[in-house]
Amino acid sequence: MKRLLTTTAIALAFCAGAAQSAKAEDLTLCWASWDPANALVELSKGFEAESGHTMNFEFVPWPNFADRMLNELNSGGQLCDLMIGDSQWIGGAAENGQYVKLNAFFEENGITMDDFIPATVTGYAEWPKGTPNFWALPAFGDVVGWTYRKDWFERPELQAEFQEKYGRELAPPNTLAELKDIAEFFQGREIDGKTVYGAAIYTERGSEGITMGVTNVLYNYGFTYEDPANPYHMDGFVNSEGAVEGLEFYKELYDCCTPPGSSDWYMSQNIDAYKSGQVAMQMNFAFIWPGVEADPNVGGGKSGYFVNPEGPGGHFAQLGGQGISVVAFSDKQDAALEYIKWFAQPEVQQKWWESGGYSALSAVVEDPGFASSQPYAQTFLDSMAIVKDFWAEPAYADLLLAMQDRVHDYVIAGNGTAKEALDALVEDWTETFEDEGKL
Amino acid sequence: MSATSVTEPTGRVKWIAGIVVVGYALVTLIPMVWIMLTGFKTPSDAISYPPKLVFQPTVEGYVNLFTTRTRMTPEQIEGLGPAENFAQEIVRERGMVIVGASRFGERFLNSIIIGFGSTFLSILLGTLAAYGFSRFKVPLTDDLMFFILSTRMMPPIAVAIPIFLMYRTLGLSDTHLGMILLYTAVNISLAVWLLKGFIDEIPREYEEAALIDGYTRFQAFWKVVLPQAATGIASTAIFCLIFAWNEYAFAVLLTSGNAQTAPPFIPTIIGVGGLDWPAVAAGATIFLLPVLVFTVVLRKHLLRGITFGAVRK
């Protein structure tokens, strides 16, 4: 009897052990090829040690990232087991069955979305928005903010001149109007023997650049995507008076206060312009901030950071960032889920922040030491509190392309009026939604 | 031009011609020299405002091209001990640490395999086909030649979706063989048209003589025509290689980890936040070398190949 019990116990233990140490898998994680991705590679060595699985990475540079990965997802490819996809893909991926729904997994493993910054949960994980259906774990928080040359702002002559001209101190602006004043102040000024310019803003035509820039102004002038009471009805909201003013403001800012040749600028060009000393301020996603701090020309205290300024219609900033999902076509979903479970742990999230990844875990960002851990940490926190995102509909690409077209045509090429551009945009978007069957 | 012989211009005319051509060559060279110089600048120097002609050279661009790095805090770096080699030193100065090799090496190798592979196949099939059209009375020659040309007229973007789906089904997606076949199919039109032109110029008398002497058709082709066409083949090979080597649209859409070549990779080498211009420049320079070498080696053939008129009686 005793022997039988022992044998049974050993057999059971063996089974349990076998179930836990399932065979070591080769997982592939797909993301964009940039600094944080390299940091993730380092970080993931911890997962490999713990779990015995091997991590492979497929990084595609941002300009091709959407093409490559959406191609992959749309053809049921098995290249990626884990995908850190852009926040706008959630709608499509959820509705087309490309991501695995994570609700059950979260419950089983005690992961709750309450532990994460609410804006990131809505932005990166939920579809439909505002409902507790989760398709990703918030992985990398990002938001558009501003970087400025603190060393220039602190020059006494400039301070005196600014004070005289505008009747206030030369300091990070609180409103968009103040931002424009500062930009005008610096435009064409001689500093250290070179002509400098006011600000570098997003103007890129090809992928999503100008949209990601203009929304920061539009939101703060009262632009909303649709009637809150009547989804997909956009007339009067996308092209409201405030929105028209906002778009005109962005064009004025482009015309008056940006460097020559900045008609197709996005993250990379703005950084180049800022680091080479061409501009006093740059609009850019927060992920660049560690690099700014480390730069020999503009880092080490010469730069400061501020939140996207308020406008007459609100105070928002454009959301960036991504969540990590499990691809539904993967045949190693269990192992992939293990990775997500590991990644969600507070200790790992803390390490993630330390190696340059913007953790979205509340515990990390609300930690008392967080705000002082880096010069930009407070600005990041403040910015994440006011985020707003673009459409995440399955048809988001159509919507994005339409906006790129209309906005660039008006702001950069100077065709038509702001009202015409936004009216045309409403038409484009209405057509898209009609095609989708949502209208 | 003076009224004297056109075939042997005067010394003065030669001089003027020389000056103009050399002038053009130098101007044309400026962007390329700039690319090469940028490869040896630091990232800050590369984007300096205004552009720097004189700078402190460094191999940081090349190091960045071949490695992946990640940022670490100064304390973490201290904890790692002394740098093992100069590459590590350079990178640490930027507050980063090398964590592995980049995928440039792989991509470069893929370019070599796919580029030279498809060139070889294009020349093989192209020469045979060109000879066939030239020497045999193939029915509908003109139409078939036009058909071959027309295969080049479809924008790659348009053809990419069906080919993507087709390759996926056949298991050729993201494979070297798949890309070689694809590039060969595109290059063949140029190869056949150019080679037919060259082979047409070779007098048939030589082959006729060989055939009378008892050579088979194929032997005549191999022993008589091919050597004479060698120079034409060389110039065609250069054009085919250049296309396959530098192709972007198909590479970006149809390859990923396994068979991706360098062109989709180079313009997107991200440094700290933005494009790493020295690394991009380094990549472009290194990538240029094999084609450059191939062309220089075949230079005599290239220039002689286009003087096939000398064969005319």
Place this chain on the structure above:
Amino acid sequence: MTDKASVPERMVRATPPGVARTVRGLSDRALAWLFIGPTILLLLAINIFPLLWTIYLSFTNYRANRFNRDVEWVGLRNYERVLTDDDIWQAMQATAHFVVWTIVLQVLIGFTLAWLINAKFRGSNFWTTIIVLPMMLSPAVVGNFWTFLYQPQIGLFNAVVGFLTGTDPASFEMIGDVDLAPWAIVIVDTWMWTPFVMLICLAGLRSIPAYVYEAAEIDRASAWRQFWTITVPMVLPFLMLAVLFRGIENFKMFDLVVQLTGGGPGSVTELASINLKREAFEKWRTGYSSAFAIVLFVTVFGLASIYVKALNKVKER
């Protein structure tokens, strides 16, 4: 692949000499198809099949990213939309501007260079190789790097133009200006591909036998007359061939321009292929973009047919 060398060889060896001599005179059909066959097969597989598939897709409302949706036959609706769309006409105009001006510039500069190099001054071979260099770069890399060169503040182009002509480098921008952007792309393409036209013209020039000129000299023809009655007509077939290939390539131009301007500012440099890529791979309107692709193909096909007929006539002269 079967050993195609041995089959004809064996055939020939098997035939008795008398018969062989007769057979040789006729068009050895089987042999011909063996030479041409592999090429035709490869092209059928990789070019024709996708073309047919694209034609089929152009009559549907297929979207490659929604495989759960049913595919409907919509007849000519996609074609109607394509032919009446303003954006498409804008793209075709941008493409036409690009194709015409690049060809004009490349022919003028290429031919002039070939003519000058043909004078065979000392070192001409070396400098020819130098001129050929830009052609060897990848268009995508070139486009990307030229955005760097065209930046008014940190790029070389404005600095050099400023240096040579005294204009302020910051006063103009190539890529961002609605009027200058189309020329910016023409300049880069010309820089890259003039050597191609030059090489082919050089081939043409060198193929003119010396005795033709000598005969003309004996007849006291002036250099000018010699140029127009001998040189130009004999180089013309080569020149036309170069124009044909450059024209076709530039009609399909994608990678260089997409890296250089992304189609902007607005849609001023959005060439047909760029628009096509947006429709096909960003909006995933596969059916619609297939129709556009077919329209493009037919256009190029039509133009090329006319052109090739002319080319053949010129060759026969």
